[in-house]
Amino acid sequence: MYLNNGAENVSMSLNFMGRKLRNHTVAPAAKQRAWESTALSHYEEDAGVCPRVVLSHPSVSSEELPGSIPDLREELQQHRPCNIHHTLLDHGREQTNRRAAKSEVSWLRKCRLKWNTFRHWIGTDHHREANARGASKRHPEDEMDIKMFIPYDSAKLCITQITSDMMAMKSKHQEVIQEMKENFVSASRDNQTLEDLNESLQLQQKMLEDKNEKVMASWDKEKNKMMDQFSSRLDILHSHQASTLQELHLARAEMGKVQEILQSIQEKKEEQNCTEEQISGETNEPLDGAQAHLLSLTENLLKRERELSMLMAEQKRATGAVEQSAYAHLLTAVIQQSHQVYAALTEAKEQFDKMAEDNQKELVEIKEKLEQTVKECDEKSPEEEEDVQQKMEDVQMDHAPHSDLLLHEVIQVALECIRSGAKPTLIGSVASEEWTAELDERVRLKQIKDDNKKVIENYTTERTLRKKYYNMVEDMKGKIRVFCRIRPLTRAEQAKKGQVVITCLDDYSVILETPRGPREFQFDKIFNSQCTQEEIFTESSGLIQCAIDGFNVCIFAYGHTGSGKTFTMVGDRDRRNPGIIPRTFTKIFEIIQDNESKFDFKVSAYMLELYNDRLQDLFVTPAEAFNKRIEIKRDRKGLVFAQGAEMKDAASAGELFALFEQGCANRHIAATKMNVESSRSHLIIGIMIESRNLTNGSVSFGKLSLVDLAGSERAAKTGAKDDQLKEANSINKSLSALGDVISALSLEQTHVPYRNNKLTQLMQDSLGGNAKTLMILNISPSDGTLDETLTSLIYATRVKAITNNAQRNIDSKEIAQLKEVILKLKSGQPVEEDI
Numbered sequence: 163m164y165l166n167n168g169a170e171n172v173s174m175s176l177n178f179m180g181r182k183l184r185n186h187t188v189a190p191a192a193k194q195r196a197w198e199s200t201a202l203s204h205y206e207e208d209a210g211v212c213p214r215v216v217l218s219h220p221s222v223s224s225e226e227l228p229g230s231i232p233d234l235r236e237e238l239q240q241h242r243p244c245n246i247h248h249t250l251l252d253h254g255r256e257q258t259n260r261r262a263a264k265s266e267v268s269w270l271r272k273c274r275l276k277w278n279t280f281r282h283w284i285g286t287d288h289h290r291e292a293n294a295r296g297a298s299k300r301h302p303e304d305e306m307d308i309k310m311f312i313p314y315d316s317a318k319l320c321i322t323q324i325t326s327d328m329m330a331m332k333s334k335h336q337e338v339i340q341e342m343k344e345n346f347v348s349a350s351r352d353n354q355t356l357e358d359l360n361e362s363l364q365l366q367q368k369m370l371e372d373k374n375e376k377v378m379a380s381w382d383k384e385k386n387k388m389m390d391q392f393s394s395r396l397d398i399l400h401s402h403q404a405s406t407l408q409e410l411h412l413a414r415a416e417m418g419k420v421q422e423i424l425q426s427i428q429e430k431k432e433e434q435n436c437t438e439e440q441i442s443g444e445t446n447e448p449l450d451g452a453q454a455h456l457l458s459l460t461e462n463l464l465k466r467e468r469e470l471s472m473l474m475a476e477q478k479r480a481t482g483a484v485e486q487s488a489y490a491h492l493l494t495a496v497i498q499q500s501h502q503v504y505a506a507l508t509e510a511k512e513q514f515d516k517m518a519e520d521n522q523k524e525l526v527e528i529k530e531k532l533e534q535t536v537k538e539c540d541e542k543s544p545e546e547e548e549d550v551q552q553k554m555e556d557v558q559m560d561h562a563p564h565s566d567l568l569l570h571e572v573i574q575v576a577l578e579c580i581r582s583g584a585k586p587t588l589i590g591s592v593a594s595e596e597w598t599a600e601l602d603e604r605v606r607l608k609q610i611k612d613d614n615k616k617v618i619e620n621y622t623t624e625r626t627l628r629k630k631y632y633n634m635v636e637d638m639k640g641k642i643r644v645f646c647r648i649r650p651l652t653r654a655e656q657a658k659k660g661q662v663v664i665t666c667l668d669d670y671s672v673i674l675e676t677p678r679g680p681r682e683f684q685f686d687k688i689f690n691s692q693c694t695q696e697e698i699f700t701e702s703s704g705l706i707q708c709a710i711d712g713f714n715v716c717i718f719a720y721g722h723t724g725s726g727k728t729f730t731m732v733g734d735r736d737r738r739n740p741g742i743i744p745r746t747f748t749k750i751f752e753i754i755q756d757n758e759s760k761f762d763f764k765v766s767a768y769m770l771e772l773y774n775d776r777l778q779d780l781f782v783t784p785a786e787a788f789n790k791r792i793e794i795k796r797d798r799k800g801l802v803f804a805q806g807a808e809m810k811d812a813a814s815a816g817e818l819f820a821l822f823e824q825g826c827a828n829r830h831i832a833a834t835k836m837n838v839e840s841s842r843s844h845l846i847i848g849i850m851i852e853s854r855n856l857t858n859g860s861v862s863f864g865k866l867s868l869v870d871l872a873g874s875e876r877a878a879k880t881g882a883k884d885d886q887l888k889e890a891n892s893i894n895k896s897l898s899a900l901g902d903v904i905s906a907l908s909l910e911q912t913h914v915p916y917r918n919n920k921l922t923q924l925m926q927d928s929l930g931g932n933a934k935t936l937m938i939l940n941i942s943p944s945d946g947t948l949d950e951t952l953t954s955l956i957y958a959t960r961v962k963a964i965t966n967n968a969q970r971n972i973d974s975k976e977i978a979q980l981k982e983v984i985l986k987l988k989s990g991q992p993v994e995e996d997i
């Protein structure tokens with residue numbers, strides 16, 4: 163049975179499967195009618211009271227009922243029934259049909275309609291009926307439940323509603339969590355402000371104390387000075403007073419004498435009984451004199467007494483004035499300081515009060531939120547409760563709201579203590595185990611952090627030392643090293659039955675058989691014709707670590723045409739013997755892989771060729787490269803870079819090799835008389851390695867230049883004409899410029915002519931200075947190239963002289979010879995054999 167009051171959509175309160183739903187909408191009436199007419203054709207319809215209410219029929223089985231899909235039915239059997247409120251239904255019929263349904267359709271019993279709620283909802287008709295029966299007489303059947311079906315769509319809608327409610331609840335919880343987080347952050351900020359304020363207050367107090375001390379000291383000094391002045395003045399007054407007193411005593415003594423004289427005269431007068439005239443004639447004179455003297459003495463005495471009293475009054479006044487003035491100043495200063503301290507304290511107190519108030523508010527808010535969340539959790543059904551519980555646990559795991567609450571409580575206690583001046587003690591929840599454990603955890607974390615810091619410091623020191631020692635070892639080998647590689651005789655040379663004119667004396671010396679006799683040359687290492695690509699790479703690979711460590715490194719191959727430069731640097735055509743360049747790519751990324759836990763690396767590269775004095779980008783097609791202008795610049799650190807050239811990043815050796823192959827395809831190659839194929843340009847590959855130390859964040863930049871120079875040759879011998887002659891001249895010009903640079907460096911000249919040629923400009927940061935350079939001199943053992951071999955050997959010897967003063971002196975003659983060669987090459991003259 164489904165329910166509808168006649169409208170298309172009705173808003174109802176629905177409990178479905180034990181969950182309370184809001185704003186449930188019953189399926190449209192039209193849809194329900196269609197459903198009745200098909201699946202429930204044998205159901206009765208009560209047109210009188212509620213035409214759209216379909217009542218259950220005893221003969222209908224649960225399987226035939228609409229909406230009774232197996233899943234839903236199983237759900238309904240397992241859970242509580244659906245209770246729908248506000249449903250139109252006839253009371254009388256409902257009783258009968260409900261009893262029938264009870265006996266026949268078991269699962270319908272689970273769907274109950276509360277009649278009293280329904281009656282409230284249906285309005286006037288049913289109210290009238292109820293009133294007719296008498297409002298006071300409440301029929302027991304009014305409380306009956308009605309069995310009903312929920313249409314499948316409706317159930318689906320309910321489930322959707324549940325899902326949306328759950329989602330809303332989830333977002334609400336997330337909001338609560340976010341709010342808690344924000345509260346925590348703001349409380350931390352408040353705490354920080356509080357600490358800052360406390361610090362500033364202490365500082366201010368200290369300043370006031372210092373100031374107070376200074377003022378006291380200055381006033382003490384002034385007081386002492388005034389007291390000294392006063393005491394000296396008092397001394398004077400005292401001495402004056404003493405003299406006056408002495409005079410007074412003298413005067414009194416004199417007065418006493420006069421009185422005695424007067425008395426004795428009086429006595430004499432009475433005893434001798436002389437005639438009145440004689441006695442008076444004899445006695446009146448001294449008496450008058452004595453009386454006059456007595457008078458003057460009395461006056462004098464009175465005068466002295468007045469002076470004395472004046473002095474004493476003055477002394478008293480002076481003492482009072484001194485003390486009064488000193489104390490008045492002192493008092494003023496103290497009062498001023500007191501005012502300042504009081505003002506500062508009042509301000510601080512106001513801030514404390516405000517902070518305490520804010521903190522209290524936050525505390526209350528957090529508590530309320532927590533209570534609210536707990537309350538919500540309590541109100542949930544078991545399934546939801548589980549879900550909410552899980553969320554609460556997540557919240558506790560992620561953000562520790564309890565610790566947030568505790569933190570607020572601690573701040574509150576601290577503020578109260580500061581305000582009252584009491585000693586802080588942890589009480590109640592603050593002293594809880596959680597808080598203690600958290601404090602312990604923080605202490606432990608700090609300890610771990612400190613230990614980590616120490617380990618990192620040790621590691622950084624160790625690494626710096628390793629770099630330093632590695633660099634020292636490499637430097638000891640020489641900043642510019644020269645290896646000499648002798649290739650085997652080619653098939654063409656063998657066919658011509660050419661003679662071998664080169665002999666290896668040992669690993670460091672070769673002897674060239676010239677028409678003027680054997681000539682010995684020494685290098686850092688000699689690789690004979692049997693040595694493998696692997697051996698030569700192993701000897702040079704140490705420099706790759708230097709480049710990764712942040713040094714400028716350059717490996718370049720030099721030699722006459724067909725001497726084996728490309729074979730050494732690139733390898734053979736069918737890649738069975740890869741040369742230094744591809745092996746370097748692999749090695750770079752091997753080192754990076756070994757160190758990637760400690761460093762973050764970035765590898766990028768450019769690839770250029772210098773052809774006919776023009777720099778061309780090999781990472782673009784020849785057509786594009788033709789229109790590109792590349793300029794050589796130096797950055798602030800002195801690193802050379804090619805402005806306008808493509809700089810490609812590579813994340814692996816494979817990527818780097820693919821870029822290299824792409825560049826090689828764009829190179830200029832021409833056939834000469836001597837070689838079927840020859841490189842007619844200088845190849846320059848710049849690999850920039852940026853490494854960021856993950857422990858201390860320091861960044862270093864290293865540059866590895868790999869250069870395959872074009873072959874030095876004599877135009878006349880190679881038979882070059884037109885374009886090829888132009889190429890040859892350009893190549894010789896650049897090699898000559900390189901020779902000049904090497905010469906200047908070996909002679910330690912202040913001016914090194916790097917700017918004379920684009921080749922030397924490009925190699926500027928790889929030659930001289932702190933750069934580490936490896937030159938691989940390729941020579942042919944054949945007598946057919948004796949001149950070129952000799953020139954190359956002399957050239958390379960001069961390069962080697964750059965780092966070795968002793969050898970430079972020994973080789974000075976050879977350098978002079980080479981200069982001649984260079985001059986001749988510059989003027990286009992052929993180089994003589996007897997150089």
Ligand SMILES: Nc1ncnc2c1ncn2[C@@H]1O[C@H](COP(=O)(O)OP(=O)(O)OP(=O)(O)O)[C@@H](O)[C@H]1O
Pocket residue numbers: 648649650652691721722723724725726727728729730734837839840841842871872873874940
């Ligand atoms: N060590 C070696 N072992 C075997 N073959 C070699 C060796 N070195 C050179 N070759 C061979 O000699 C020939 C000339 O070598 P390569 O092309 O490398 O000379 P190059 O100096 O680069 O010449 P260019 O300057 O004209 O380009 C090649 O066929 C190469 O395979």
